[in-house]
Amino acid sequence: MKTKIAVAKGDGIGPEIMASVLRIFEAANVQLDYEYVEMGKSYFDAGHSTGMTAAAKETIERLGLLFKGPMETPKGKGVKSINVTARKVWNTYANQRDFRSLNGVDTVFSKAGIPINLTIVRENIEDTYGGIEHLLTNDVAVGRRMITRPGSAQVIRYAFEMARRKGYAKLACGHKANIMKLTDGMFLETFYEIAKEYPDIEASDIIVDDLCMKLVSRPELFQAIVLTNLQGDIVSDLCAGLVGGLGFAPSANIGDNISIFEAVHGTAPDIAGRGIANPTALLLSGILMLRYLGFSTAAADIENALLYTLEQGVHTGDFGDKSTAAANTESFADAVIANLGQVPAKGAVVAQPDAAITINHDKPSINKLTITSPNTTQEMVGVDVFVESGKQPQELAEIAKGKETDLFKLVMISNRGTQVWPTGSIFTELVNEYRIRFEKKDGAEVTQKDLLNIAAELSDDLKVCSVEFLMKFDGKIGYTLAQGQ
Numbered sequence: 001m002k003t004k005i006a007v008a009k010g011d012g013i014g015p016e017i018m019a020s021v022l023r024i025f026e027a028a029n030v031q032l033d034y035e036y037v038e039m040g041k042s043y044f045d046a047g048h049s050t051g052m053t054a055a056a057k058e059t060i061e062r063l064g065l066l067f068k069g070p071m072e073t074p075k076g077k078g079v080k081s082i083n084v085t086a087r088k089v090w091n092t093y094a095n096q097r098d099f100r101s102l103n104g105v106d107t108v109f110s111k112a113g114i115p116i117n118l119t120i121v122r123e124n125i126e127d128t129y130g131g132i133e134h135l136l137t138n139d140v141a142v143g144r145r146m147i148t149r150p151g152s153a154q155v156i157r158y159a160f161e162m163a164r165r166k167g168y169a170k171l172a173c174g175h176k177a178n179i180m181k182l183t184d185g186m187f188l189e190t191f192y193e194i195a196k197e198y199p200d201i202e203a204s205d206i207i208v209d210d211l212c213m214k215l216v217s218r219p220e221l222f223q224a225i226v227l228t229n230l231q232g233d234i235v236s237d238l239c240a241g242l243v244g245g246l247g248f249a250p251s252a253n254i255g256d257n258i259s260i261f262e263a264v265h266g267t268a269p270d271i272a273g274r275g276i277a278n279p280t281a282l283l284l285s286g287i288l289m290l291r292y293l294g295f296s297t298a299a300a301d302i303e304n305a306l307l308y309t310l311e312q313g314v315h316t317g318d319f320g321d322k323s324t325a326a327a328n329t330e331s332f333a334d335a336v337i338a339n340l341g342q343v344p345a346k347g348a349v350v351a352q353p354d355a356a357i358t359i360n361h362d363k364p365s366i367n368k369l370t371i372t373s374p375n376t377t378q379e380m381v382g383v384d385v386f387v388e389s390g391k392q393p394q395e396l397a398e399i400a401k402g403k404e405t406d407l408f409k410l411v412m413i414s415n416r417g418t419q420v421w422p423t424g425s426i427f428t429e430l431v432n433e434y435r436i437r438f439e440k441k442d443g444a445e446v447t448q449k450d451l452l453n454i455a456a457e458l459s460d461d462l463k464v465c466s467v468e469f470l471m472k473f474d475g476k477i478g479y480t481l482a483q484g485q
Contacts, residue, residue, distance in 0.1 A: 002033040003293055003359075006060045010069020011040045012267025013277035018069045020279045020333035021286050027337040028305075030290065030298045035059050039082060041072040041267075051082030060090070060258060064359040067289055068262045069282060072269075080131065083262070087124050092253035092260050093151060094158040095122040097236045098288065102280075103346055104310035105244040105319055109219065116242050119166065119224045121159040122232025123187075124253055126151045129229050136465035137388045140433040147183040147228060150370035152190040158254060159226035160198045166224070170202035171195075174211045174227040174235060181480055187228055212238060247318055250284035252292065257360050261289035275328045278316040280306070283336070293359075300351035302336070307344040309335045382408070382439035382470035383451040384479070388463040390432050393420040396462075400436050403457045407444045412437040414482035424484065433465060435482070 007022070009015040025032060037056035044051050051073065060066050066086070073081045087095070100117045101110050109116055132144040156173075163171045173191040177184040188205055195203035206214070208231045214221055215235070219242055227235055240249035246265035253260040263282040271277060283306060290299035314335045317326040327335060389396055393413055400410045413421035414435045418428055438454050440446050448469070455467045471478040 008068040014069025017279035090258035092255035127229030294355035296352040308342040386466040419482040419484040
């Protein structure tokens, strides 16, 4: 019986490259059946604010797997990216992107004889991709960067399982915990907690800026790297540049119920319809999908045919030897099909027995909610009140000190994260948004209402933009100090 999957052809060059990839699958006798779904720019234009029809959503949720071409989100219409929305709505929490040197694709590293073979696993749901932003003043915009312990654990455990499955000996965690001590700090802490379950894999961590430097100078140092969402997005595109560009970078978005395999390059509207697009990235993503579905033999046959084709110098116009004629999309696919059964001289893939992998088709009755430590003790210890003001720090302090009570004392005022009261520097340049921090006095017991009352009192004299409680969890502070505090 054939496995049925949802297919979205995509926008721009999407339909052309998807047709070529599915033709290769058919020639390789891949046991798949397709239900085509309506998604992308034309459906935004037709008034579907999510970029997909209700029928498309139902089909994907029923089948549990989407194979999609590149899609465009209309600009300037206030709509969210269809690509990001699909990944988040269906909780495809792990984005896996494999980068390897390919025959016939010349790069700085291939010319130097340095082979690249590494995998980036990126958290796919949280971080700044929550898109939660506010203008606090006309001059100050704030975005919430959410990192959660359950979300971190999901993607990190997937990364360790992936590393073990691929036979990797080591996995690194890229982070910026030296600066973002609570958000990246939580991600890094979770990484080392889960690493204890995988003693066969060497776990290490590296600050993301140092990671980027090492990736462009000594990429052979790494086998697999797991990162938070935004950092992983940047680093994965950097790695695509190491192997020839996004046209050679497959992408898999893995969830517990629904997974998405896609090409992450653009829709290239300037060449759409001309039949000259490079289908390699989508084909490599399809090969990842075949392995995910358990079709290991077909995946190896197609990958070897692709590597052999590239090794023979067959290329589309965007890469390869410019002194030889470029293949178009169809003739490139024809060459891969003709080479099924061939094995490249370099980088051949060994076919593994087909695996029995079953997609989970059970539809949950309620939304899954994960709380990792429900018995954690919590204590309210203060409040940060963010206000709009053009006053000087000392003037603000006089207003705020007038709001002190038997419960609270004023401890700090900051601007753009830097302390400007009770101490600071005259050289610190200011904007019109401040953070005023009150902490409870020794022995005081405070409630949410007490904390909100401070903001209410300040609102008599200042415009209050936002309020954040200062908390302790199991006795550890759950907030950061200001620069210079």
